Amino acid sequence: MNNKKLLILDGLSELALAQDFYRGCLQAQIDAEYCDLESLPRRRLYFVSKFIGKLKSIFSRRNAINFAKLARTDANAVKQVIMASSPTHILVFRYAYRFIKPQVLQSYARALNCKIYLYDTDSCNLFPDQNAFVYFIENELVIYDGIFSFSKVATDFFTKTRNLPATYFPYGSNPVARRHSRIQTQPIDVLFVGKASFRRIFLLEHIKDKVTIYGNRWHKNSPVISPELQGRIVNRTVWGDDLTDLMLQSKIILNITNSNFYSVETGLNLRVFEVLAAGGFLLTDHYEEVAGLFEIGKEIETYSSASELKEKIEYYLSHEEERMKIAAAGQKKFYALYTWEQRAKDFAAKIGIAAQP
Numbered sequence: 001m002n003n004k005k006l007l008i009l010d011g012l013s014e015l016a017l018a019q020d021f022y023r024g025c026l027q028a029q030i031d032a033e034y035c036d037l038e039s040l041p042r043r044r045l046y047f048v049s050k051f052i053g054k055l056k057s058i059f060s061r062r063n064a065i066n067f068a069k070l071a072r073t074d075a076n077a078v079k080q081v082i083m084a085s086s087p088t089h090i091l092v093f094r095y096a097y098r099f100i101k102p103q104v105l106q107s108y109a110r111a112l113n114c115k116i117y118l119y120d121t122d123s124c125n126l127f128p129d130q131n132a133f134v135y136f137i138e139n140e141l142v143i144y145d146g147i148f149s150f151s152k153v154a155t156d157f158f159t160k161t162r163n164l165p166a167t168y169f170p171y172g173s174n175p176v177a178r179r180h181s182r183i184q185t186q187p188i189d190v191l192f193v194g195k196a197s198f199r200r201i202f203l204l205e206h207i208k209d210k211v212t213i214y215g216n217r218w219h220k221n222s223p224v225i226s227p228e229l230q231g232r233i234v235n236r237t238v239w240g241d242d243l244t245d246l247m248l249q250s251k252i253i254l255n256i257t258n259s260n261f262y263s264v265e266t267g268l269n270l271r272v273f274e275v276l277a278a279g280g281f282l283l284t285d286h287y288e289e290v291a292g293l294f295e296i297g298k299e300i301e302t303y304s305s306a307s308e309l310k311e312k313i314e315y316y317l318s319h320e321e322e323r324m325k326i327a328a329a330g331q332k333k334f335y336a337l338y339t340w341e342q343r344a345k346d347f348a349a350k351i352g353i354a355a356q357p
Contacts, residue, residue: 024340
């Protein structure tokens with residue numbers, strides 16, 4: 001009899017990542033519950049403590065210790081969720097320290113003889129804040145029985161440098177159903193969706209006559225964007241069905257990883273899996289991680305420079321049959337390995353949770 005249960009604690013609820021994983025668990029017949037840490041009550045005097053902590057950081061060189069005082073959630077609320085669920089396994093998405101002190105969370109898990117794991121979904125985004133990253137490494141990662149990371153680079157760092165029990169575990173996505181009635185008749189040659197950054201601007205300038213851009217912060221960077229490229233920008237974010245419809249009408253979907261990921265040569269972000277789920281032709285930055293999961297030129301395509309980006313855009317726009325063949329192969333690989341249902345099954349198998357009969 002299987003009596004194992006997974007509790008998902010979501011520290012990244014601004015994205016649907018943990019929610020999608022939870023639904024994948026249910027589809028896979030895994031006994032699971034979900035809690036959004038952001039939705040729990042704040043601890044008393046949190047904002048006062050935060051203000052005092054910031055003042056102290058101005059006059060102290062020991063900035064890292066202040067992170068222990070910035071946990072925003074009422075610890076008793078987290079305890080109540082855990083006790084009510086009575087899980088055998090807990091999976092934290094992103095990190096816990098912004099919500100509860102890691103050692104306190106660990107004590108709650110140990111009280112139930114419960115294993116506790118982390119899905120490291122974007123530790124690379126902590127790189128610009130040295131204090132936050134050091135605190136995350138020294139105070140949070142050590143509480144987990146196992147760490148699953150979206151990044152091969154981060155996984156290698158955790159295991160080889162810090163001697164932590166880390167496993168490489170790429171993202172997934174949801175299957176996409178085509179809705180032809182919602183798709184515009186005018187196709188998009190090249191679609192890029194994401195917020196502005198200098199690296200992205202400099203690359204997109206090379207294909208400004210072919211690309212259509214959706215995302216935010218572009219207008220704030222207008223002094224470094226050519227008038228031609230500005231004319232290709234829709235300065236708003238798109239999610240869900242709107243994003244899917246844009247991908248379905250696009251010949252090429254471009255992925256440009258953010259600078260934090262690019263600087264350490266890592267990153268199969270969510271966009272990679274979203275594009276493949278929709279059956280789109282993906283052109284993304286080249287990393288060893290990409291080549292480790294997909295066949296370049298057969299399931300996806302990559303570029304390593306601005307000139308190669310422009311060259312491959314021009315080539316695949318004029319070779320539709322080859323482009324569509326690669327897109328179909330990429331989608332086939334996605335459905336075999338990277339739906340959230342399959343990712344949930346893979347995770348459960350690694351930690352010893354069986355699906356319900």
